[in-house]
Amino acid sequence: xxxxxxxxxxxxxxxxxxxxxxxxxxxxxxxxxxxxxxxxxxxxxxxxxxxxxxxxxxxxxxxxxxxxxxxxxxxxxxxxxxxxxxxxxxxxxxxxxxxxxxxxxxxxxxxxxxxxxxxxxxxxxxxxxxxxxxxxxxxxxxxxxxxxxxxxxxxxxxxxxxxxxxxxxxxxxxxxxxxxxxxxxxxxxxxxxxxxxxxxxxxxxxxxxxxxxxxxxxxxxxxxxxxxxxxxxxxxxxxxxxxxxxxxxxxxxxxxxxxxxxxxxxxxxxxxxxxxxxxxxxxxxxxxxxxxxxxxxxxxxxxxxxxxxxxxxxx
Ligand code: CP
Numbered sequence: 001x002x003x004x005x006x007x008x009x010x011x012x013x014x015x016x017x018x019x020x021x022x023x024x025x026x027x028x029x030x031x032x033x034x035x036x037x038x039x040x041x042x043x044x045x046x047x048x049x050x051x052x053x054x055x056x057x058x059x060x061x062x063x064x065x066x067x068x069x070x071x072x073x074x075x076x077x078x079x080x081x082x083x084x085x086x087x088x089x090x091x092x093x094x095x096x097x098x099x100x101x102x103x104x105x106x107x108x109x110x111x112x113x114x115x116x117x118x119x120x121x122x123x124x125x126x127x128x129x130x131x132x133x134x135x136x137x138x139x140x141x142x143x144x145x146x147x148x149x150x151x152x153x154x155x156x157x158x159x160x161x162x163x164x165x166x167x168x169x170x171x172x173x174x175x176x177x178x179x180x181x182x183x184x185x186x187x188x189x190x191x192x193x194x195x196x197x198x199x200x201x202x203x204x205x206x207x208x209x210x211x212x213x214x215x216x217x218x219x220x221x222x223x224x225x226x227x228x229x230x231x232x233x234x235x236x237x238x239x240x241x242x243x244x245x246x247x248x249x250x251x252x253x254x255x256x257x258x259x260x261x262x263x264x265x266x267x268x269x270x271x272x273x274x275x276x277x278x279x280x281x282x283x284x285x286x287x288x289x290x291x292x293x294x295x296x297x298x299x300x301x302x303x304x305x306x307x308x309x310x311x312x313x314x315x
Contacts, residue, residue, distance in 0.1 A: 001310040004139045005127065006146045006190070013194045017156040020299070020306040027060045027305065033312045034063035040104035041067045041141065044126070045112045049273060050141045050149065053300035054108055057308055060301070066103070079129045097133035106137050106311055113144035113181050115245030121145065122210070137311045139304075145213075147184050150272050151191035153303040157296045158197070158232055161268050166196055167231035168265070172223060173203030174280040175251050176237035184272050185238045186213035193217060202226035206248045210241050223254060227263040234270045237280055258284035268292045 003009055010016055023029075039058045043051065055065045068074055077096050078089035085092065100107060109130055113121035121144040131138055140148055158169060171188055185201075186209055192199040193215040200218045201209070208219070220226040227233065235256045240246045255278070261267060269291045275281050285291060 001137075001307070001314055003131070003137050004148060004307045004311065005131075005143075006140065006148050006187070007151070007194060010152075013152070013155060013191055014159075014196065016152060016306055016310075017159050017303075020152065020156040020302045021160060023305050023309070024299070024302040027302065030309055031060065031062045033309060034058065034061035037062070037105040037312065037315070038064045038066060038103065039106045039108060039308070040100055041065060041108040042070050042100070042130075043067070043110045043141075044070050045110050045142075047110055047141070049297050049300050050110060053297075054139070054141060054149070054304045056301045057304035058106075060305055061308055061312060063105075063308070063312075079126060093129045094133055097130050101134035101136050104136050105315065106139060106308065107134055108139040108141045109143070110141040111143055113183070113245075115179055115181065115239060118241075118244040137315075139307060139311070142183060144181070145183050145210075146187040146190065147272070148187055148191075149300065149304055149307065150184060151187040152307065153296060153299045154188055154234065154270065154272070155191050155195055156303055157270065157292055157299050158195075160299075161292060162231065164231060166198060168198040168200065168229055169232045169234065170226050170230040170267075171199070171201045171217075172226065172233055172235045172256065173207050173254060174235045174237050174256055175254050176247075176276065176280055179239035179245050179247050180237050182209055182213075182238040182241055184236050185209055188234060188236070189213045189215065189217055200226050200230075204248065204251050204254065206240055206243065207238065208241060209238070224260065224263055227260055227267075230264040230267045232270060233261065233264060233267045235275075235281055236272065255280060255282055256285050257282040258288060261285060261288070261290065266290070270296055273297055
């Protein structure tokens with residue numbers, strides 16, 4: 001694997017998920033493969049799980065890691081070609097990224113969308129600016145449109161806990177007070193469309209995802225109906241794609257509760273975290289025995305390790 005930017009860098013998503021499950025049983029089996037190699041993790045946005053799990057994954061493979069909160073620990077970066085840099089930005093991406101690339105064998109980047117400029121966000125502007133200016137592999141640690149490390153983890157977790165070969169997996173929109181990116185939902189949809197599952201998306205009208213990601217998934221506007229016979233409920237808030245970056249209403253009745261989970265086929269509950277309790281997901285779901293959220297977060301380490309191993313094997 002050269003880069004890990006989205007599902008199109010993966011030959012077989014189901015197989016990679018199985019490799020992550022196998023790594024979990026023997027996480028130090030390849031602790032020499034990354035010896036004398038360095039991964040630099042660049043965060044333009046906050047993170048708990050990605051920051052820690054990706055570093056752990058790199059360490060399990062023998063790599064060293066350097067973490068930089070770009071623009072906080074380092075100079076403010078300028079991305080525009082031809083910019084006259086007489087404002088707040090102090091270093092151009094052309095030098096900044098190229099220099100980081102001199103110190104790194106693999107670079108991880110987290111760069112969220114603006115949620116104001118759809119065209120720029122969906123072109124993956126920041127991620128591509130880095131790609132243009134580095135000469136080492138890049139791992140997407142959540143970009144403007146996708147979060148593939150999370151989605152690989154999600155597929156791995158579904159395979160670990162599924163009692164069926166082809167489970168019914170429901171991605172449900174849930175309420176939030178802030179406009180959030182579509183990237184986790186986009187990415188989850190894209191990976192589920194590559195997996196052997198029955199996939200349904202449920203959300204209030206107006207929250208349709210870009211069809212590039214939702215593909216042929218069945219869209220059900222009635223949440224209760226979507227939950228019927230579900231084996232996995234995956235909840236996430238996202239802002240509108242059509243009315244780009246907007247919240248279209250409060251929709252408090254879309255919060256995931258234990259009562260709604262009772263409509264399912266004894267489904268497991270999943271969420272990428274962080275989540276706002278009793279706004280997006282009720283306490284009685286997050287504290288239940290059927291919630292996988294902590295186990296799912298733990299799997300981030302092994303999913304990242306499967307990806308880094310593939311990249312190291314190709315260096
Ligand atoms: N799920 C996830 O990516 O968590 P963080 O934003 O805390 O990294």
